[in-house]
Amino acid sequence: MEKFVVFNSGGQSFAVPIEVTEKIIHVEELTKIPDTSVYVLGAIDYGDGILPIIDLSERFFQRKTEVTDETKVIVVSWQEKKIGLAVDKVTTIRSFDNSDHETSEKTTQEAASYVMAFIRTEEGIILQLDVNSIFSEYGEHELLSLMNR
Numbered sequence: 323m324e325k326f327v328v329f330n331s332g333g334q335s336f337a338v339p340i341e342v343t344e345k346i347i348h349v350e351e352l353t354k355i356p357d358t359s360v361y362v363l364g365a366i367d368y369g370d371g372i373l374p375i376i377d378l379s380e381r382f383f384q385r386k387t388e389v390t391d392e393t394k395v396i397v398v399s400w401q402e403k404k405i406g407l408a409v410d411k412v413t414t415i416r417s418f419d420n421s422d423h424e425t426s427e428k429t430t431q432e433a434a435s436y437v438m439a440f441i442r443t444e445e446g447i448i449l450q451l452d453v454n455s456i457f458s459e460y461g462e463h464e465l466l467s468l469m470n471r
Contacts, residue, residue: 323417327396328448329409332379335448337441342453344397344404346412349389359464363408373397374468375406381456398453401462403469
């Protein structure tokens with residue numbers, strides 16, 4: 323059994339493995355970064371560096387996340403660095419049996435390369451994210467250049 327952080331973004335349930343998750347924080351005052359992709363909400367001062375904040379709903383569904391009291395930022399390890407994923411709501415931390423996971427050959431296609439598996443639950447299907455695959459090559463380059471300044 324593997325533990326996951328389960329959350330909602332853009333009306334869909336997602337999960338990321340607990341091992342890539344550093345912490346869950348409230349949305350803070352963001353510094354906007356001009357001329358970046360629309361899904362880059364901005365950045366915050368975090369630890370000894372800058373933490374870019376990504377709006378997952380904007381990235382996946384082209385719909386901005388409405389910031390409410392339930393909106394959270396999940397700090398995850400990405401490309402051996404840290405990024406923040408802004409999500410509508412963190413619902414739970416939960417373990418899933420490997421028998422609940424269903425992988426599909428379609429998930430290896432470019433359009434959904436960030437979906438590692440479909441997790442079947444009584445509440446519905448949860449998409450397991452591969453955090454390292456949620457950006458295109460351009461998106462990766464953009465984020466790495468922001469963090470390396």
